[in-house]
């Protein structure tokens with residue numbers, strides 16, 4: 001599916017780094033919803049879910065468990081649920097979110113590490129699948145559930161060593177805190193089976209933001225071979241293999257987007273080669289994609305409010321790292337389009353910065369852009385996953401609103417921006433709390 005005629009519209013847009021809205025549309029939205037805000041594109045979300053499901057349509061049991069941590073926005077989780085996705089949760093609060101969106105039972109996966117016993121209880125009450133990250137959790141799970149065990153348990157494997165796909169090292173599982181060794185996995189399966197667990201899944205997450213189409217197929221091969229081994233050596237019934245998350249997106253325009261159809265085909269080939277001959281052709285494939293599914297479907301929209309020329313040319317925007325921390329924390333690249341000049345040739349070099357008292361608060365450094373003016377809207381691409389969800393309140397910055405652009409073109413506010421009241425809501429200091437309330441009252445604009 002490399003050529004332009006068979007490539008989906010969304011894949012073409014991802015490659016060309018064109019915003020999914022026009023400047024006119026955005027200026028209209030900004031009249032009602034002040035910048036900065038997150039904007040998500042429903043049509044693009046639907047398209048990516050469809051492309052994923054088509055890529056794995058050969059596997060009747062296939063299911064995507066959306067990694068809720070990437071975009072814990074109820075309207076989006078509910079949309080994904082409507083499209084047939086479940087939820088991958090890592091905490092009791094994420095389980096609550098899934099539950100509130102109508103996602104329960106085996107449509108929920110609790111995949112956490114260092115898990116508090118209460119989270120096992122919560123997941124079990126919802127009928128969720130539980131993924132055990134360590135061998136000691138076999139005993140913890142039984143303890144938490146009062147000696148009872150669920151019918152199904154998933155085991156998170158860490159094969160150690162380095163992990164290569166297409167002859168390229170893309171991860172070092174031996175340095176990762178996640179998962180249990182192969183020996184521990186075998187022991188856990190035996191013990192759990194002896195205690196009455198009837199069904200097993202295997203799970204591993206060995207690389208993050210993996211580029212190229214080879215990650216899932218290489219991981220699948222490892223997990224399929226282990227599934228055969230676990231089933232032979234312990235006699236347990238492995239009914240699903242969870243490839244977890246980690247499939248990457250092309251943050252940079254020069255990167256080639258992952259071809260999800262080729263990924264699905266690569267996994268199918270490993271399945272035919274390993275599982276089918278072992279008589280395990282009915283194993284279901286699960287994914288827990290966050291980034292691949294949602295990152296290109298959301299943008300951070302921010303306005304330029306200052307320009308400062310010192311030793312660099314700085315554009316000050318009204319968003320900051322508290323809205324999107326990936327550039328500050330990981331040095332991550334997010335493509336930026338100047339609305340109204342999308343695709344125009346760069347003529348300047350800018351540092352695009354936020355207002356935090358931290359020099360790391362820079363969305364871009366030495367970034368070639370067309371000439372930018374104060375008041376211009378910037379579209380920060382690929383912020384739909386691990387974007388607002390990693391937001392924080394440093395410097396008293398308030399997290400921004402989330403808007404959903406529906407297929408019919410109307411824009412819905414699905415989460416309002418935080419207010420100073422939200423910032424103080426957890427303060428419990430008696431008389432001081434009363435003073436905070438009075439100050440908030442005084443600071444409220446007269447029309448609010």
Ligand SMILES: *Cc1c(COP(=O)(O)O)cnc(C)c1O
Pocket residue numbers: 067069070088111205208209244245246247288289290291292385
């Ligand atoms: C974070 C995470 C995911 C999603 O990862 P992406 O890189 O967003 O695809 C899936 N499963 C688990 C267990 C995770 O921790």
